[in-house]
Amino acid sequence: MAELLHRWGTFAARRAWTVIVGWVVILAVTVGGFLAGFSGLVSSFDIPGTASGKVIDELQQKLPAFSGASGTxxxxxxxxxxxxxxxxxxxxxxxxxxxxxxxxxxxxxxxxxxxxxxxxxxxxxxxxxxxxxxxxxxxxxxxxxxxxxxxxxxxxxxxxxxxxxxxxxxxxxxxxxxxxxxxxxxxxxxxxxxxxxxxxxxxxxxxxxxxxxxxxxxxxxxxxxxxxxxxxxxxxxxxxxxxxxxxxxxxxxxxxxxxxxxxxxxxxxxxxxxxxxxVPQILGVGEAIGVALAAVVLIVVLGSLLAAAFPIVTALLGVAIGAMGLLSFSGIVQMASVTPILGVMLGLAVGIDYSLFILYRHRRQLLAGGDVIESIGLANGTAGNAVVFAGTTVIVALLALNVTGIPFLGLMGTAGAVSVAVAVLIAITLTPALLGLAGTRILSRRARTRAEDAAASHEAAPAATAGVHPMSTVRAVLTAVVAIVALLVVATPSLSMRLGLPDGGSEAEDSTGYRAYTLTQQAFGEGVNGPLLITATLPEGLDDAGVRSAQLSVARELAAQTDVVAVAPVAVSDDHRLAAFQIVPAEGPNSVSTETLVRDLRALPPVDGDMTLGVAGQAAINIDISEGLANVLPLYLVVVVGLSFLIMVMVFRSLLVPLVATGGFVLSLFATYGAVTAVFQWGWLGGLFGVHNPGPILSFLPVILVGILFGLAMDYQLFLATGMREAWAHGAPARLAVAQGFRAGRTVVVAAALIMVAVFSGFITSESVIIKSMGLGLALGVLFDAFVVRMLLMPAIMHLLGGSAWWLPRWLDRIVPNVDVEGSALERRHPVHHAAHE
Incomplete structure (x- = not known):
């Protein structure tokens, strides 16, 4: 793979306009597909086979007038x-x-x-x-x-x-x-x-x-x-x-x-x-500010406006292609409104980061006096190879959402995977082309002078790890303990996390949905915002009087339940076999009491021994969806964590390094859950994040966070730990190798993490609570994983493990394929020659 990417990078650098025109054509095709195939999105979610879904199916057959959507x-x-x-x-x-x-x-x-x-x-x-x-x-x-x-x-x-x-x-x-x-x-x-x-x-x-x-x-x-x-x-x-x-x-x-x-x-x-x-707005002012902050980070890291512009341009192109390509299929596959938004989030974040990884490697080689074309090829074969691997882990994690069996969640994962795949392809093709056109202009004047001096002297630049010393063991212990305790403290609120879907009370304060919710609550009571629809199967052969008597028996049973404010019979089927009732609960659709009421109603035995009850309505549907998602979360977490462990065993040829990385991922994940729960459910710092009415956590957010944060965590683990392994493999003592690898990869990881946090934070300003919670969850997840786990906890534990960190049983070493993610073999075959001195 590294050799192929090297050849492709060299070709793209020499035939830049061919590659650029090719991507413009692809963009034009997706625009055409969007114009021809886009048929709108839906703002609702559903899980097949739920209890409320079965009630709706029964209503469609016998009382179709009550099976459709309704609003006020x-x-x-x-x-x-x-x-x-x-x-x-x-x-x-x-x-x-x-x-x-x-x-x-x-x-x-x-x-x-x-x-x-x-x-x-x-x-x-x-x-x-x-x-x-x-x-x-x-x-x-x-x-x-x-x-x-x-x-x-x-x-x-x-x-x-x-x-x-x-x-x-x-x-x-x-x-x-x-x-x-x-x-x-x-x-x-x-x-x-x-x-x-x-x-x-x-x-x-x-x-x-x-x-x-x-x-x-x-x-x-x-x-x-x-x-x-x-x-x-x-x-x-x-x-x-x-x-x-x-x-x-x-x-x-x-x-x-x-x-x-x-x-x-x-x-x-x-x-x-x-x-x-x-359908919420996909891009707005907040997202633009997030991209602008990412641009500032790029300028600081790369030292050039032109160089900083390349990751932004490639990411925006990837987002446009990915989003419009996905929306082209909206007429064939029913898409929830957040599906393309997730693709935009990921496309922007990873698109900028992946291009940065290649550009940063190329810039470092130019500063060492390397030839432009050869440097582009080598950067694409080394950093680009790592990008392909990192992107593949994200793609696999997102595609694994399909194992949950939940259609809209699987589609969201597929959409995100497509966006990441486009970002990877653009990073390893368009980025080399743009670098080939720019030549040495991606360097500032001062940096170009340094590069020319390095090329003229034909001397290798001093290693970035020169003068690096391992941390002390005491510092490593303190760092590990503090990091673990801090993450566990932040994770504590997750123990009380409730899942749900947003109602009108969670909408923006200036929105019509929130106004309708509050007006209804003030004038009629909170429960009117989330009425329940109850069905009762009636015995066969009832006349009108018998139906009335059966309705009364059911109504008495329903009215006797705790937190039921009112019960109204609304319809009876023509065959007198199905009766429908409306219940007004004491509180809103996302309240604990309403959730308890739904469960209590479903647990009731048949009324008078032969009238079975069914529960539907928006509140019941939300509860069913949230329950279904909560049930698949453990399975998905096991799949992702297991996948993570196997991949890292192959990459790092170690058992303990994958354990450390996986354990760190789980800690950062639950810390993210805890922080999101504190903000959206407990209301902490609600004013800062625009949360004016705390409530349950978005039901599919925990599952989405697992898939995305796993992939991103592996990105950072890859760019830090491979440097450590490389140093150790070249003879450095294990603890010194940790320090050297950390020093070599920290700049690009910090820059990449800051870019992701900036891009994801831009979505926090959205008026949609769904997008807001996804933006905050992803931003905090990257923050915890990159800066607490990868930059503090992982190096500290690796230091404490010493040489044992790289232990792998011999029998396992023989069967695990050797994956050269960093392209070290490629570097030996294609050393960067100095540019000709003019």
Whole structure:
């Protein structure tokens, strides 16, 4: 590989314009592909096979109207006064006309809903009054029947007495028999009236029972409102025909444009995140500042504006090709909005770093008096070879995200891997071409003078490690202990880390999503921002009365749960086999109590023994996604750590060095988790980082951090430890070799780490909490790993291990391939000749 890269670097330096034009053509092709294939991104995430996903599938089959995405539009008077009749009419008109928007199935007029609820309550009150009046009438009728019955009983007694007397004296009873017939007829009529009265009473009790069932069901929903108690706030519910993952961004924008396009005097309008959350901006001011800071680091390290410009230019080109190439496939593969952003993050960071590694090596050889073309070839074969290896480790780690079985996460990893691959290819092809065009102009005037003097003297420059001495053992022990303790302290908050997806309360304070969230919370309660959708499978063969009774049984069970504010039955399937309910929890979708409620509901046994419950809704979906990601994190960590160990055994031909490197990576990873938890979940330094509403950690952030930080950590380990091994292999004592290798690689590693921190930090300024947390996590991860683990902990432990650090069993040494990452053999075959003296 080193020899191939050497030849390619030499070719690129001599045929620079050919290489440059080739990359311009590739850029043009990706731009064309983007223009032809881009079809938009989605702002939601999903994991197949979750409990909430199964509920949604069931709803799609039997209650499709409730399986689509939904969101809210919140209207609020600017002065806090109740909405006027005119304002209510305009809001209702907007709600009605919005039903024709793309992908919209229904829009609920809040005032009509409130009127319907009031009408239902009125009907129940009227029904109770009617039942009471009917019961009074029945009671009066019963009293009359009882009086008639008493009269008949008295008449019967008199008739019986007369019959007895007549029979005693032998008088005929014909007249008495006629009277008896009359009494019997009256008794029959009275009995018929009594039966009729009993039937009426039974019907009345049945009607009353149904009325009370309806009243009880309605009582459970008393806390659900769409117009606030003070009349100043109203919620318009928008129901879409497609699930949230299939909802086009254009459809959401159409809803926003519709309601914002006709302003209502005296009111403000805000949209929940389900509607307002679109594709975040990929590049902004913060990212530009991060690149500018990276440029400052490059200028300081390279000492030339022209040299500093090359890594920036190549990185931006790589980002453009990688991002547009990925977006070209958005019409074929459904992409989450953060997918290209992750590619941009990595493309910028590693693109600058990889080009810097090659350029720094070339610059050092020029300062030693080397010929430009030969130096470019050698730099590409040595530093470029290390770049290929380092990039490959990052690519493999990112592609390993596919083993999680989570589609959107695997796609993010693939997108990041593609961006890194493009950065590697550009670094080993375009960078040599640009260096060939620049010649010695990448050096400052003073540096060119030094290079010319070195070439004229034909003497090798003094080694960078001249005068280097190993650290003391006491210093090594103290450094290792302090570094480990510091990382463990920072990692402590990770023990309480909760995973979730951001809700409206996590959005930027000036965003419409945050405004809608806070208005809803203030007017209706926090739980209205995260209602749960409950399904219940009903027994077969139920009539309307049976369905109502089953609904009541389920509603009672749901209302009895802790932290349930309201329960409302919302629909029953045509076959009477599935009922849907809405639950309003006590707190928001990301609260601990709501998460506990979801778990408790799922743990309930079937209601009445045969009605199984299912739980969906945004809060439940977020919990399912977070749970799924938390479950795959250990597996992915084991895969990555195991991969890391095997790769480093091959590179460093040692068992202890990989153990030290892997242990350091795990420490820096959990320190990163701890710091992110402290900021985003605990709210520490929240004002500094724009975290105004602490909450759970972005659910897929821990997995993403494992993949990316592993690859970057191996980069830094490679550029430091290979120098140590090289010095040791050339006969330096083990502890001196540690110091020499550290001195040789520290400048470029510090510069590369600072560049990465600067680029990743630029994304912290994003308004999207997803991008903000990814930017902070990656910046802190690089900071901890590069400066604490690689620059302090690893050299200290390597010093303490001494020569045993490079121990490898003989049997393993025979089967492990010899990988010359630094290209030492290439240096021996292609020594850099001095430039011709002019």
């Amino acid at each position: 539009v919140v209207f609020h008077t600017t002065d806090g006064a109740p909405l006027t009749d005119e304002q209510r009419g305009e809001i209702a008109a907007l709600a009605t006309s919005a039903r024709t928007l793309p992908d919209v199935s229904d829009v609920i007029d809040p005032f009509q809903t409130e009127a319907q609820l009031a009408e239902q309550r009125s009907k129940i009150a009227d029904g109770r009054a009617q039942v009471s009046a009917a019961r009074a009438q029945l009671d009066a009728g019963q009293s009359q029947l009882d009086a008639g019955s008493a009269q008949l009983t008295a008449a019967q007694q008199q008739l019986d007495a007369a019959r007895a007397q007549a029979q005693a004296v032998g008088f005929p009873t014909d007249q008495l028999d006629a009277q008896q017939a009359q009494l019997d007829a009256q008794r029959s009529a009275l009995d018929a009236q009594q039966a009729k009265l009993a039937d009426g009473r039974a019907a009345l009790e049945t009607q009353n029972a149904q009325l009370e069932q309806g009243a009880e069901l309605l009582s459970y929903a008393d806390a659900i409102r769409v117009v606030s108690a003070d009349g100043s706030t109203a919620i318009v519910n928008v129901q879409f025909t497609v699930p949230r993952l299939e909802l086009a961004d254009s459809s959401k924008k159409a809803v926003v444009a519709h309601f914002e396009g006709s302003p209502i005097a005296g009111t403000e309008v805000a949209f929940s995140t389900e509607i307002s959350q679109g």
